[in-house]
Amino acid sequence: MNKPFIIILCLSILxxxxxxxxxxxxxxxxxxxxxxxxxxxxxxxxxxxxxxxxKVKFFENGDTLRKGKYINDMxxxxxxxxxxxxxxxxxxxxxxxxxxxxxxxxxxxxxxRKYGIRKDSTYLNEVRxxxxxxxxxxxxxxxxxxxxxxxxxxxxxxxxxxxKFYFPNLKVVRTDLYYKVPKDTSMVRMSLNNFxxxxxxxxxxxxxxxxxxxxxxxxxxxxxxxxxxDGKAYTKxxxxxxxxxxxxx
Numbered sequence: 534m535n536k537p538f539i540i541i542l543c544l545s546i547l548x549x550x551x552x553x554x555x556x557x558x559x560x561x562x563x564x565x566x567x568x569x570x571x572x573x574x575x576x577x578x579x580x581x582x583x584x585x586x587x588k589v590k591f592f593e594n595g596d597t598l599r600k601g602k603y604i605n606d607m608x609x610x611x612x613x614x615x616x617x618x619x620x621x622x623x624x625x626x627x628x629x630x631x632x633x634x635x636x637x638x639x640x641x642x643x644x645x646r647k648y649g650i651r652k653d654s655t656y657l658n659e660v661r662x663x664x665x666x667x668x669x670x671x672x673x674x675x676x677x678x679x680x681x682x683x684x685x686x687x688x689x690x691x692x693x694x695x696x697k698f699y700f701p702n703l704k705v706v707r708t709d710l711y712y713k714v715p716k717d718t719s720m721v722r723m724s725l726n727n728f729x730x731x732x733x734x735x736x737x738x739x740x741x742x743x744x745x746x747x748x749x750x751x752x753x754x755x756x757x758x759x760x761x762x763d764g765k766a767y768t769k770x771x772x773x774x775x776x777x778x779x780x781x782x
Contacts, residue, residue: 561593576604578628579652607655620667625659627773633749636711636721648771658773660701675700677750679776687781690738694746694776697731703754703768705730712748712774715739738780746776 558568573585583604590599601612607626614622629637629650637650650656662673682693698705707725710732714720716739726732734746752770759766 555589558588563593565593565595566591567593573602578604579631579634581653604655608657609655619665621663623661623663624657626655627658628655629773632713632718633773636749650771656773671699673701675770675772677772677774679746679774681776681778683778685779685781686738688738688740692734692736692738692746692778694734695731696734696750696774696776698750698752698772699730700752700754700768700770702756704757705752706755707753708732709751709753710734710748710774711750712746715743741780741782744777744780746774746778748774750774 553572555569555571557566558570559566561567568588568590570586570588573587576583576585586603586606588599588601588603589597592598596618597615599612599614601608602610608624609626609628612624612626613620614624629652631652634650634652637648648656659676660674661676662670664670676699678697678699680695680697683690686692696710698708706728708730710724710726711721712724712734714722715736724732732750736743736746750772752772754768754770755761756766756768
């Protein structure tokens with residue numbers, strides 16, 4: 534079975550399994566598909582309307598290159614990248630809501646303007662690389678993990694979470710975290726961790742409306758192979774953090 538037939542067959546299967554059929558966006562010169570897409574319903578984010586599509590991109594030989602959702606042709610949520618038809622990289626793209634944007638633009642001490650966060654664009658938040666056995670390669674990835682103290686909660690319980698941050702081939706030496714206060718989400722709570730790569734979060738659950746931890750972290754990382762006096766030894770990065778949890782009614 535030659536490559537063009539394989540791709541036509543895959544396209545046929547995808548079309549039959551979804552409400553909206555896949556369409557061809559572009560082809561290579563030899564005729565193989567380069568990009569196919571499926572239209573999704575429009576969505577409203579930050580008061581703006583975005584056209585949504587799910588796209589599958591291919592190498593010229595017909596192997597899968599990338600899969601993921603786009604809004605107005607900007608990548609959003611998780612995108613998977615392939616080599617030899619195996620996932621080797623996962624990238625997570627996010628949009629910052631009005632509360633986060635207000636925080637970034639109005640608290641001078643954050644100094645986040647240099648990151649170029651905008652209301653109408655997406656931001657590459659995390660990258661994870663995997664080996665051939667689909668095991669995470671932390672040394673190549675930048676991401677965060679979240680450990681909760683319980684699987685489920687009831688009103689009156691305290692949710693305790695440990696956020697740990699990773700930066701590729703660098704030592705995370707400081708994390709400044711800003712997160713929404715559950716009782717009044719117009720407020721922000723700040724936590725500074727000097728020379729640490731993690732944050733312990735704790736809050737009491739007083740209503741069903743509190744089911745998610747939301748915040749920003751400013752990460753300071755250090756290249757241990759360089760002198761601390763070297764201006765290139767340190768780097769900074771902004772990351773959006775979110776963690777949902779179950780609260781029993």
